[in-house]
Amino acid sequence: MTTAPPQRERPHGLRDFYEDPDVTVASGTPRSLRQARMLADALGPATSGVQTVIDIGCGDGTAAATAAPLLAGHRIIGVDWSQDALKRAHTHIPYAVRGELTDGGLPFQSASADAVLFSEVIEHLVDPDAALDEIHRILRPGGHLMLSTPNLAAWYNRALLLAGVQPVFSEVSLRAIHGRPGQEVVGHLRLYTARALREFVAASGFEVVQLRGAPFHGVPRPMRPLDRLACRAPSMSSILLLHARRT
Numbered sequence: 458m459t460t461a462p463p464q465r466e467r468p469h470g471l472r473d474f475y476e477d478p479d480v481t482v483a484s485g486t487p488r489s490l491r492q493a494r495m496l497a498d499a500l501g502p503a504t505s506g507v508q509t510v511i512d513i514g515c516g517d518g519t520a521a522a523t524a525a526p527l528l529a530g531h532r533i534i535g536v537d538w539s540q541d542a543l544k545r546a547h548t549h550i551p552y553a554v555r556g557e558l559t560d561g562g563l564p565f566q567s568a569s570a571d572a573v574l575f576s577e578v579i580e581h582l583v584d585p586d587a588a589l590d591e592i593h594r595i596l597r598p599g600g601h602l603m604l605s606t607p608n609l610a611a612w613y614n615r616a617l618l619l620a621g622v623q624p625v626f627s628e629v630s631l632r633a634i635h636g637r638p639g640q641e642v643v644g645h646l647r648l649y650t651a652r653a654l655r656e657f658v659a660a661s662g663f664e665v666v667q668l669r670g671a672p673f674h675g676v677p678r679p680m681r682p683l684d685r686l687a688c689r690a691p692s693m694s695s696i697l698l699l700h701a702r703r704t
Contacts, residue, residue, distance in 0.1 A: 486523055488671040488696050489576065492603050493524035495669070495700050496572055499601045503530020508571035510534070511595065513558070514578030516542050518549030524574070525550070531571075536563060558588035565595045572601040580606050580626070580645045589661035596703040602663055604699045605671065609648035612683070612693040613676075624648075625675075639675065651692040654699055663701035670694025 500508055508531050512521045515535030525533060535546050535553035546553040556563040573592050579585050592602060607626035608614070614624035623629070623637035628645045649657070655665050670688035672681065673695030688694045 487674065488605055488698070489520040489523040490527075491669065491671045492520075492574065492576060492605055492698050493527045495667075495698060496524070496574065496601065496603045497527040499603075499666075499700065500528070500531060500572060503528075507531055509569065510572045510574060511536060511563075511565065511570045512550075512574040512576070513556075513563070513592065514538075514576065514581075515546050515550070515553060518546030518553060520576050521546075521574070522549040558582065558584075558591050560587065560591065561594075563591055563595055567594050568597040568600075570595045570600060571597060572603065575602060575604040577605055577607075579604065580647050580649075581643075583646060585647060585657070586661070589658065589663075593662045593703055598703055600703045602658070602699075602701045602703065604654075604658065604697075604701070606649055606654065606697055606699075607645070607673070608651065608670075608692075608694055608697045609653075610650040610692060611673070611695045612687045613680075615693075625673075649697065651697055654697055658699060658701050662704055664704050666700040666702055668700075669698040671696035671698050 510528060510531055510533045512533060512535045515521055515537050518535055521533050521535050533550060535550050536556040537543050537546065537553065538557055540555065543553050543555060554564055573596060575592065579588065582588050596602065609624060611625065617624050625638055626645055627637060627648055628642060629635050631642060631644060634640065634642060651668055655668060659665055668691050670691035671694060672684045672688060676684045676695065684695055691697060
């Protein structure tokens with residue numbers, strides 16, 4: 458007699474989904490390192506003055522921990538909505554607090570942050586406009602926004618769409634994968650092309666400084682050299698890395 462595998466309880470909403478410890482809250486090291494190098498170049502050494510970096514959507518804290526050696530001397534504070542993620546984040550970074558990307562939902566005064574890391578978060582949001590408004594509020598004038606998000610127009614997604622296949626990163630359900638490659642449901646609600654991301658961020662009160670590409674850790678090993686090559690053309694890369702400044 459065989460026993461049927463246990464059925465995973467279906468999430469009742471976004472809050473239940475992100476509080477599920479089985480949902481991935483970490484991201485790839487190559488993307489984290491590239492983004493941290495961009496921020497380190499923008500901030501300069503801490504000998505010029507300690508600056509405050511807010512990692513919004515810090516997840517389990519691994520991205521902030523990866524960035525910390527490159528941002529030595531600067532103050533890094535993690536923020537997340539999920540209590541489960543914050544418990545894990547405290548094992549990687551010294552400061553992690555709860556906050557939401559709503560009007561006044563982040564526990565920081567206006568113009569109090571020198572930089573915001575916004576890594577692999579915007580694609581999960583119902584209201585990205587309110588999120589950028591809140592980030593704009595806490596950043597000082599001239600403060601840095603380092604945003605990363607999957608690229609809807611990644612080189613393989615273009616081929617998949619031509620074949621009538623749902624693009625990688627896009628999801629039609631919080632319960633299961635339908636019609637696309639991959640094995641994990643991670644809760645993506647919105648996806649951007651390079652052009653759309655630039656226009657959206659600029660319309661939200663930021664000056665776009667640069668846009669770079671980064672590889673995706675989930676690309677099959679034989680295809681990774683091609684994925685790294687695509688980073689030379691950010692509009693075709695797996696991950697979009699955008700640096701903007703608050704105007």
